[in-house]
Amino acid sequence: MGELVDFFIRSRHFILFVLLEVLCFYFIINTSNYWGVTYFNTSNRYAAKVLAWSNAANEYARLREVNADLALENQRLNAQITQLLQSKPAAPAAYQADSTFAKRFKFTVAKVLNNTTQLANNYITIDKGTDDGIRPGMAVISPTGLVGKVSVCSPHFSYIISILHSEFLVSSRLVKANEIGSSKWDGMNPRLIKMIDVRRDKPVEKGDSVVTSGFSLTFPPGILIGRVRTTGVQPNQTFHDLTVDLATDFSNLAFVYVIENLLQPEQEKLEKQIEKEK
Known part of the structure; x- marks a missing residue:
C-alpha cells in the first residue's frame, strides 16, 4: 500500500496534467457544437469497428459448433432423400416398394x-x-458425394478406405446416358477418377452426372460420384475412356456420413443360401 502511495506522490504532476487535459477535452466537447459532433461521429465509427471485430471473433469461435449442427441437419436430410428415392425407384408404375425397404x-x-x-x-x-x-x-459419403467404405473399426474409431485407393471399385451409372460401368481411381489426381467398362457405342456427354448404380449391398443408388470431365475411346478397346471430376473435395473433408443397409444381412443370407443349393 505504501508503494502505491509513493507512486502517486512521485507522479502527482503527471497525473494532474492528465486530469487537466481530460477536463479541457470535456469542456471543449460540451461547449462547441462542431467539436461535439466530430467527437460523437469519431467515437461511433471506432466503436462500430470494435463491435464488428468482436462479432467476427465470436462467429469464428462458433464455426465448429455451426459445422456440427449443419452436419446433423445434412444427416437428417440425406436420410429423408434416400427414403424418398427408395420409395419411388425407377421401375414400372405398378411397382410399389414397401415401407421397410424404403x-x-x-x-x-x-x-x-x-x-x-x-x-x-x-x-x-x-x-x-x-x-x-x-x-x-x-x-x-460426404455432403457432396461418395467417399469410401469402412474397413476396420475399434470401439471409438473407424478406418475408411477412400475412393482414392488402388483397389476401390464401385458400380456406377451415367444419368443421361443411362449406362452402367465402374468408377476407379488411377492413382494420379486426387480430384479426378476414371469411369470404365462403358460401351463405346453409347453416346456420352461432358457434364453427365455419375452416380452409384444401386447394384450394391453397400451404397444406396443415386449417390453422386462426380461429373464427366473428358470423353474418349480406349485404344483397341470397345469401351469409352472417361475422366470424371470427383464431387467430394478430399482436401477439405470435415464431416462424413456412414450408411448402414439395414436389410443387407437378410439379402446376404438369402443369396448365400441360393448359392449353396445350386
Missing part, C-alpha cells in the same frame, strides 16, 4: 480425424466406431 438405409454423422490424398492407397479415420453402431463394409 427405410433400409440408416445415416450416422462422424467427424474426420485424419485424411490422406497423396498416397497410392489413401485412407480416412473418423471418430465413430463399434460403440456407435459402425462396422466394416458400411458405405461412407
Whole structure:
C-alpha cells in the first residue's frame, strides 16, 4: 500500500496534467457544437469497428459448433432423400416398394480425424466406431458425394478406405446416358477418377452426372460420384475412356456420413443360401 502511495506522490504532476487535459477535452466537447459532433461521429465509427471485430471473433469461435449442427441437419436430410428415392425407384408404375425397404438405409454423422490424398492407397479415420453402431463394409459419403467404405473399426474409431485407393471399385451409372460401368481411381489426381467398362457405342456427354448404380449391398443408388470431365475411346478397346471430376473435395473433408443397409444381412443370407443349393 505504501508503494502505491509513493507512486502517486512521485507522479502527482503527471497525473494532474492528465486530469487537466481530460477536463479541457470535456469542456471543449460540451461547449462547441462542431467539436461535439466530430467527437460523437469519431467515437461511433471506432466503436462500430470494435463491435464488428468482436462479432467476427465470436462467429469464428462458433464455426465448429455451426459445422456440427449443419452436419446433423445434412444427416437428417440425406436420410429423408434416400427414403424418398427408395420409395419411388425407377421401375414400372405398378411397382410399389414397401415401407421397410424404403427405410433400409440408416445415416450416422462422424467427424474426420485424419485424411490422406497423396498416397497410392489413401485412407480416412473418423471418430465413430463399434460403440456407435459402425462396422466394416458400411458405405461412407460426404455432403457432396461418395467417399469410401469402412474397413476396420475399434470401439471409438473407424478406418475408411477412400475412393482414392488402388483397389476401390464401385458400380456406377451415367444419368443421361443411362449406362452402367465402374468408377476407379488411377492413382494420379486426387480430384479426378476414371469411369470404365462403358460401351463405346453409347453416346456420352461432358457434364453427365455419375452416380452409384444401386447394384450394391453397400451404397444406396443415386449417390453422386462426380461429373464427366473428358470423353474418349480406349485404344483397341470397345469401351469409352472417361475422366470424371470427383464431387467430394478430399482436401477439405470435415464431416462424413456412414450408411448402414439395414436389410443387407437378410439379402446376404438369402443369396448365400441360393448359392449353396445350386
